[in-house]
Amino acid sequence: MSDWQRIVDLENEIQAGWLRSMLEDRDIPYRIRSYHDLAYDGLFQYSKGWGYLEAPAEFRDEILEIFNQGPDAGNEE
Numbered sequence: 001m002s003d004w005q006r007i008v009d010l011e012n013e014i015q016a017g018w019l020r021s022m023l024e025d026r027d028i029p030y031r032i033r034s035y036h037d038l039a040y041d042g043l044f045q046y047s048k049g050w051g052y053l054e055a056p057a058e059f060r061d062e063i064l065e066i067f068n069q070g071p072d073a074g075n076e077e
């Protein structure tokens with residue numbers, strides 16, 4: 001198995017849930033990491049964003065293609 005890498009920064013839980021659903025439908029391995037920390041009541045999510053998605057490097061292009069077609073695609077830079 002190849003090295004896992006950070007692929008996409010996630011803005012919120014809805015975006016994370018949508019992407020999770022799309023990747024599971026395609027059997028693409030992934031991990032979603034949230035910056036939420038109970039000790040700080042989510043303080044880091046205000047400065048860093050909601051979280052990020054990581055996956056094996058060979059799925060990078062496919063994941064980015066899916067992500068760029070998502071519900072928030074028009075809100076990107």
